Amino acid sequence: MRHSRPHDPRAPRVSASRPPPPFSTPPRSHVMLWCLIVLFLAVKEGGAAGRVTQGPTFTIEPPRHLHFTNSSGAVVDCMAEGVPAPALFWTTGDGRRVEQVEGLREVAANGSLVFPPFPAHRYDAHVHASTYTCRASSPAGTLLATPTLVRAVVVGHYEVQVYDQVVMTGNTAVLRCAVPSYVQEYVTVTSWVHDRSFQHLSLAAWRYVTVVVVVVVVIVVVIRKW
Incomplete structure (x- = not known):
């Protein structure tokens, strides 16, 4: 004799299992996008791993001595190359970085040290009778050029x-x-x-x-x- 269990309304319902939905193929445009992303990351990582750094080397080095008159002015060129490209700046004899002095001394965008023409009364020994050193610096290293001794001569009347x-x-x-x-x-x-x-x-x-x-x-x- 078969006995049937009373139905419990709180018991979970058991439904027949359904087959999973069939696999849907992503659009072709999505596949191409993922391929491009993977290719870009691979090239970027390979380029970073194979990157070569090179310390600075001077292509144009300043002269040891520079003499000029107050009526002519002068430009001291300094150029360097390397990987990555080095930054150029100048220092004085005591190691301080060269700053612009209005009308007497300035550093050009290409790294050249510029001494504009100046009147006789504006002669400054700290600017016109000093030693300057060009420095090329990058993450790969720093290179110092031979110091340049600068002398300016005032053309005009003078008395002893x-x-x-x-x-x-x-x-x-x-x-x-x-x-x-x-x-x-x-x-x-x-x-x-x-x-x-x-x-x-x-x-x-x-x-x-x-x-x-x-x-x-x-x-x-x-x-x-x-």
């Missing part, structure tokens, strides 16, 4: 002076011929005037030229007692 010295009888007086700083390196004292007569100086014997701060001439002073 001799200052009075007070000495006692029998002592030695030292008279200094003071030459303006902006022409010292380019002026040579060749003679002195005493009582309207020239006293010629032999450079081979004296060797007092204006490379030094002053030209020193020693004169023995003898004062007679009346």
Whole structure:
């Protein structure tokens, strides 16, 4: 005799299993898009893995010495190459980065150091009588060029002076011929005037030229007692 269990309305219903829906093929445009994405990522990764870096090398290196006049100005070129391309900048003799000085010094976009023409009264020894070094820097390294010694010469009228010295009888007086700083390196004292007569100086014997701060001439002073 078959006994039937009473129906429980809270029991879950069991339905006959249905076959899964058939696999749908994605549109062809989607397949092409995924292929392009995969290809792009593969090329990008391969390029990064095979990238070669090269430290900076100078193609144009600044000269060791540069002399120019205030009426002409000057440009000091510096160019370098490398992978990646290096950045160029200049430093002074004490290692500080060169900054623009309005009307006297500037750094061009291509890395050249520019000294524009300037009037005589704007001569600045910190700018026009200084040492500069070009630097090329990139993630692959930093390269320093040979320092460049810059000297500007002011073309125009200048005066030399001799200052009075007070000495006692029998002592030695030292008279200094003071030459303006902006022409010292380019002026040579060749003679002195005493009582309207020239006293010629032999450079081979004296060797007092204006490379030094002053030209020193020693004169023995003898004062007679009346």
